[in-house]
Amino acid sequence: MSVPRQPARVRLLRAAGELFYEHGIAGTGVDAVIERAGVATGSLYKNFSGKDELVAAYLADRDERWREEWDRAIAEADDPAGRVLAIFTATERWRDHVGLQRGCAHIAAAGQLPPEHPGMAVAVAHKRHVVERLTTLVAATSAANPATTASDIALIHDGMLGSMAVGLDPDPVARAYRIARTLLPTS
Known part of the structure; x- marks a missing residue:
C-alpha cells in the first residue's frame, strides 16, 4: 500500500520553509522551491500568485505551527509564572525539532x-501576537505592570533568538x- 502524496501546496510550503530559512528569502528563487517541492511550475502559480504570496504564506504557516507548540507548553505549565515562561520551553522544543540555527x-x-511586502505584515503580526499573549499570561501573575513585563520578556526572547543565530x-x-x-x- 503506497503512502498518499501530500498536496502541492503543502510540499511548496515545506520546501519554501526549508529554503527561505536556510538561505534567506532574497537568496532563494522560486525555481529552487519548485525543485525542492517536486512540483510543476504551474502548481506554484495555482496555489500562490507568486513569490511574495509564497513568502507571506511561509511566514503565516511558521507562525501557526509556533503558536501550537507554545500552546502545548502553556497547557503543561503548573502555575501562572510557568505559563509565562513556557515561551522558553516551546522555543527549546522548536529548536530541537524544527531548528533555530538562524x-x-x-x-x-x-x-x-x-x-x-505582504510578508512584512505577517512578521509584524507574529511579533505583536507574542507580546499580546505574554501580556495576558503575565496579567495572571501578580506583576505590577503586565504590559511592560511582557514587553521586557519578549525582548529577552528576541535577544535569545538573535544569540542562537550567531551561536555565541x-x-x-x-x-x-x-x-x-x-x-x-515569586509565588
Whole structure:
C-alpha cells in the first residue's frame, strides 16, 4: 500500500520553509522551491500568485505551527509564572525539532523585506501576537505592570533568538529563562 502524496501546496510550503530559512528569502528563487517541492511550475502559480504570496504564506504557516507548540507548553505549565515562561520551553522544543540555527524566521524576514511586502505584515503580526499573549499570561501573575513585563520578556526572547543565530552563547534558552524569571513575582 503506497503512502498518499501530500498536496502541492503543502510540499511548496515545506520546501519554501526549508529554503527561505536556510538561505534567506532574497537568496532563494522560486525555481529552487519548485525543485525542492517536486512540483510543476504551474502548481506554484495555482496555489500562490507568486513569490511574495509564497513568502507571506511561509511566514503565516511558521507562525501557526509556533503558536501550537507554545500552546502545548502553556497547557503543561503548573502555575501562572510557568505559563509565562513556557515561551522558553516551546522555543527549546522548536529548536530541537524544527531548528533555530538562524534565529527567528520572522525577524530574519523583516530584515529582508520592504515595508509594503505582504510578508512584512505577517512578521509584524507574529511579533505583536507574542507580546499580546505574554501580556495576558503575565496579567495572571501578580506583576505590577503586565504590559511592560511582557514587553521586557519578549525582548529577552528576541535577544535569545538573535544569540542562537550567531551561536555565541552555549545555552541561550536557559540564560533567557533565568533572566525572564527575575521579572516575575515569586509565588
